[in-house]
Amino acid sequence: MLRIKDLDVFYGKIQVLEGVNLNIEEGKVVVLLGANGSGKSTILRAISGIVDNLKGDISFQGSRIDSMRPEAIVSLGIIHVPEGRQIFPELTVYENILIGSYARKDRKKINEELEKVYTYFPRLFERQKQVAGTLSGGEQQMLAIARGLMGKPRLLMLDEPSLGLAPKFVEEIFRIIERINSEGTTVLLVEQNAEMALSIADYGYVMEVGRVVFEGEKDVLHDSEALKIHYLGLKYIS
Amino acid sequence: MVVQQLISGLAMGSIYALVALGVVLLYKTSDVINFGYSEMSMVGAFVAATLIISLGLPYPLAFLGALLFGALLGLFVERFAVRPMHKAPHISVIIMTLALFMIINGTAGLIWGHEGRAFPYKLNKDPIDISGVVISWDSIVIFSVTLLFMLSLFLLFKYTLIGVAMRAAAQNKTAAVLMGISVNRVFSLTWAASTAMGIGGAILIAPIIFLEVNMMQEILIKGFAGAVLGGFTSLPGAVIGSLLLGVIESLAGGYISSDLKSTFAFSLLILVLCIKPTGILGGKAIKKV
Ligand SMILES: Nc1ncnc2c1ncn2[C@@H]1O[C@H](COP(=O)(O)OP(=O)(O)OP(=O)(O)O)[C@@H](O)[C@H]1O
Ligand SMILES: [Mg+2]
Numbered sequence: 112m113l114r115i116k117d118l119d120v121f122y123g124k125i126q127v128l129e130g131v132n133l134n135i136e137e138g139k140v141v142v143l144l145g146a147n148g149s150g151k152s153t154i155l156r157a158i159s160g161i162v163d164n165l166k167g168d169i170s171f172q173g174s175r176i177d178s179m180r181p182e183a184i185v186s187l188g189i190i191h192v193p194e195g196r197q198i199f200p201e202l203t204v205y206e207n208i209l210i211g212s213y214a215r216k217d218r219k220k221i222n223e224e225l226e227k228v229y230t231y232f233p234r235l236f237e238r239q240k241q242v243a244g245t246l247s248g249g250e251q252q253m254l255a256i257a258r259g260l261m262g263k264p265r266l267l268m269l270d271e272p273s274l275g276l277a278p279k280f281v282e283e284i285f286r287i288i289e290r291i292n293s294e295g296t297t298v299l300l301v302e303q304n305a306e307m308a309l310s311i312a313d314y315g316y317v318m319e320v321g322r323v324v325f326e327g328e329k330d331v332l333h334d335s336e337a338l339k340i341h342y343l344g345l346k347y348i349s
Numbered sequence: 350m351v352v353q354q355l356i357s358g359l360a361m362g363s364i365y366a367l368v369a370l371g372v373v374l375l376y377k378t379s380d381v382i383n384f385g386y387s388e389m390s391m392v393g394a395f396v397a398a399t400l401i402i403s404l405g406l407p408y409p410l411a412f413l414g415a416l417l418f419g420a421l422l423g424l425f426v427e428r429f430a431v432r433p434m435h436k437a438p439h440i441s442v443i444i445m446t447l448a449l450f451m452i453i454n455g456t457a458g459l460i461w462g463h464e465g466r467a468f469p470y471k472l473n474k475d476p477i478d479i480s481g482v483v484i485s486w487d488s489i490v491i492f493s494v495t496l497l498f499m500l501s502l503f504l505l506f507k508y509t510l511i512g513v514a515m516r517a518a519a520q521n522k523t524a525a526v527l528m529g530i531s532v533n534r535v536f537s538l539t540w541a542a543s544t545a546m547g548i549g550g551a552i553l554i555a556p557i558i559f560l561e562v563n564m565m566q567e568i569l570i571k572g573f574a575g576a577v578l579g580g581f582t583s584l585p586g587a588v589i590g591s592l593l594l595g596v597i598e599s600l601a602g603g604y605i606s607s608d609l610k611s612t613f614a615f616s617l618l619i620l621v622l623c624i625k626p627t628g629i630l631g632g633k634a635i636k637k638v
Contacts, residue, residue, distance in 0.1 A: 214529025
């Protein structure tokens with residue numbers, strides 16, 4: 112569904128991704144693991160078209176998207192739920208969710224979608240008139256996901272959805288991601304919580320300072336010493 | 350007498366409010382303060398006058414025509430002066446708006462000359478007298494048009510998808526882009542709306558003051574002041590601050606000295622800001638600039 116070939120990304124003169132190759136099959140949950148600063152978010156940003164300086168190619172369902180404008184990429188159904196939630200704090204919960212549908216042409220289906228999203232997140236339904244900045248951290252994360260779902264994702268990219276959340280919320284969010292995937296949406300998941308992420312993933316990539324250093328099926332990754340070494344950085348300790 | 354002063358203060362304050370709304374709108378979405386705003390507005394008043402004189406258009410049509418001109422002028426300035434600077438620091442864009450001020454003022458002087466002239470439209474209806482309080486038709490027109498502008502803004506931002514998108518973009522550009530919102534489009538629309546609003550103010554005030562190339566400068570300063578008084582990042586705040594400024598000014602003019610009315614109003618502004626630095630409805634302290 113999505114294929115990245117030899118991707119390099121620069122921020123100014125600094126190269127932060129080097130020769131990244133990645134392949135996401137339709138219907139799967141693919142997880143992207145790696146230490147802080149290894150370039151996980153940058154991969155998502157590159158796919159979304161919001162990095163200025165990139166080389167290599169990114170294709171979605173066979174066509175190149177790497178020089179498309181971000182609006183056009185969103186219209187293809189590639190939806191990016193960014194790191195740190197990034198909700199619109201002064202809009203109401205409802206307005207935040209609604210704006211997630213901005214790029215959609217099928218306006219008549221929006222209400223249907225809204226109902227569906229509220230069944231995923233009943234808590235947001237209760238708070239739909241509330242200003243989003245006053246939601247708790249966990250609720251804001253749910254809102255960010257709900258907003259993403261309104262864009263009718265074919266590929267949903269979630270950047271550290273469990274960051275800073277209590278275990279109860281983490282559980283809830285992962286259950287929802289599983290459900291979204293089981294209803295047909297392909298998911299690219301960036302996570303620090305490797306254990307949890309691998310529990311719902313089909314395939315995974317491990318990154319280290321701008322490169323993919325390991326990839327494999329969920330079970331392989333799960334048992335892999337390489338994962339522990341690279342992801343937890345154990346080799347620097349021992 | 351007090352009521353009379355109040356009404357003329359509110360009328361003047363409404364003009365400041367239109368200008369303040371345009372200023373704050375632009376600042377909220379793009380962090381830019383447009384010092385060329387007075388001149389862009391002034392040009393609109395001349396366009397309205399020209400439409401009345403040369404094309405013989407009735408006042409309301411000339412008004413709408415000038416608003417349309419304003420929207421186009423805003424789009425033009427955004428596209429060819431602001432957007433090319435998108436990588437420049439905000440302060441450079443703000444200085445660029447000073448250049449706009451000089452360019453437009455000079456060009457307008459060349460076209461229309463520097464002496465004042467009467468706006469070619471004056472309501473000749475008798476003022477309304479409600480038990481001793483006289484309300485001129487000019488004020489009534491000012492109130493109604495200002496209300497109409499505010500209502501349209503409110504409906505736009507509250508009930509249309511593009512309006513909500515504009516607010517979203519004002520709060521978080523990156524997230525807005527990830528929603529598929531074109532930030533350029535939001536900027537264009539904001540410049541169009543803001544310019545049209547200032548022109549509305551200029552046309553409303555033109556029959557009361559003279560049509561003249563420097564006519565909107567003091568009003569822009571008052572609009573800035575009203576906006577700051579209200580909190581600068583709040584649209585309702587901008588309206589409240591401007592109305593307050595108009596009323597204070599009018600009362601000071603009536604009871605203290607009409608030469609000192611601005612002096613008094615601005616001294617009060619400084620006082621208020623010393624007591625509440627974020628303005629009446631402003632939440633957080635003003636960033637950047
Ligand atoms: N806007 C930027 N300008 C310059 N450097 C940046 C920018 N954004 C990220 N970087 C750098 O690029 C590298 C990769 O960042 P990225 O955010 O992709 O990492 P990450 O794997 O998502 O990390 P984390 O787990 O902490 O979120 C880091 O070294 C970071 O400092
Ligand atoms: Mg990251």
